[in-house]
Amino acid sequence: MTRTAIAAVLLMAVAQARTTRDGVYTEAQAKRGADVYEKACASCHAPDLSGSGHAPPLADVDFAKEWDAQPLSDLFERIRTTMPADAPGTLKSAEVADVMAFLLSKARIPAGSTELPSDAAALKTITYAAPKGDDFGTIPVTRLR
Numbered sequence: 001m002t003r004t005a006i007a008a009v010l011l012m013a014v015a016q017a018r019t020t021r022d023g024v025y026t027e028a029q030a031k032r033g034a035d036v037y038e039k040a041c042a043s044c045h046a047p048d049l050s051g052s053g054h055a056p057p058l059a060d061v062d063f064a065k066e067w068d069a070q071p072l073s074d075l076f077e078r079i080r081t082t083m084p085a086d087a088p089g090t091l092k093s094a095e096v097a098d099v100m101a102f103l104l105s106k107a108r109i110p111a112g113s114t115e116l117p118s119d120a121a122a123l124k125t126i127t128y129a130a131p132k133g134d135d136f137g138t139i140p141v142t143r144l145r
């Protein structure tokens with residue numbers, strides 16, 4: 001390979017390796033996701049995402065630790081195939097992406113100018129990067145599952 005070709009390949013690899021710190025959803029998308037959440041998730045996970053009964057919190061330290069460094073496609077598939085627990089598989093892919101954008105916004109992960117894609121292949125290229133230190137989500141650490 002020529003040097004230019006190698007540089008091009010490296011650039012492509014860098015462009016693909018995005019994390020949730022790179023502004024991977026939009027505020028408008030998170031707003032749509034808030035509606036989905038209210039209708040399909042809040043009854044079990046609580047309106048403030050703090051969880052209730054067997055339904056765990058969705059924006060606390062445990063949640064972030066569990067999904068940290070995982071591709072967003074994993075969270076997408078988890079929600080798409082198992083949630084809402086009383087009617088799994090009833091959400092459209094776009095609704096799942098929207099509700100994920102809402103979860104990211106609640107974990108204080110910054111929005112950007114492009115929407116979160118609603119297919120697993122595209123989401124595989126984005127890694128969940130947990131917020132760090134004080135920059136943590138809106139759920140008190142004391143509320144553990």
Ligand code: HEC
Binds near residue numbers: 045
């Ligand atoms: C009928 C109650 C119920 C509803 C409605 C519901 N969930 Fe859940 N959810 C649960 C329970 C119980 C668990 C834990 C057991 C399990 O994994 O099935 C869970 C687990 C999860 C997990 C895994 C949590 C973790 O720490 O990894 C995610 C993510 C999730 N739910 C997202 C959602 C989203 C998004 C919605 C709305 C689209 C939703 N849930 C609706 C009951 C519910």
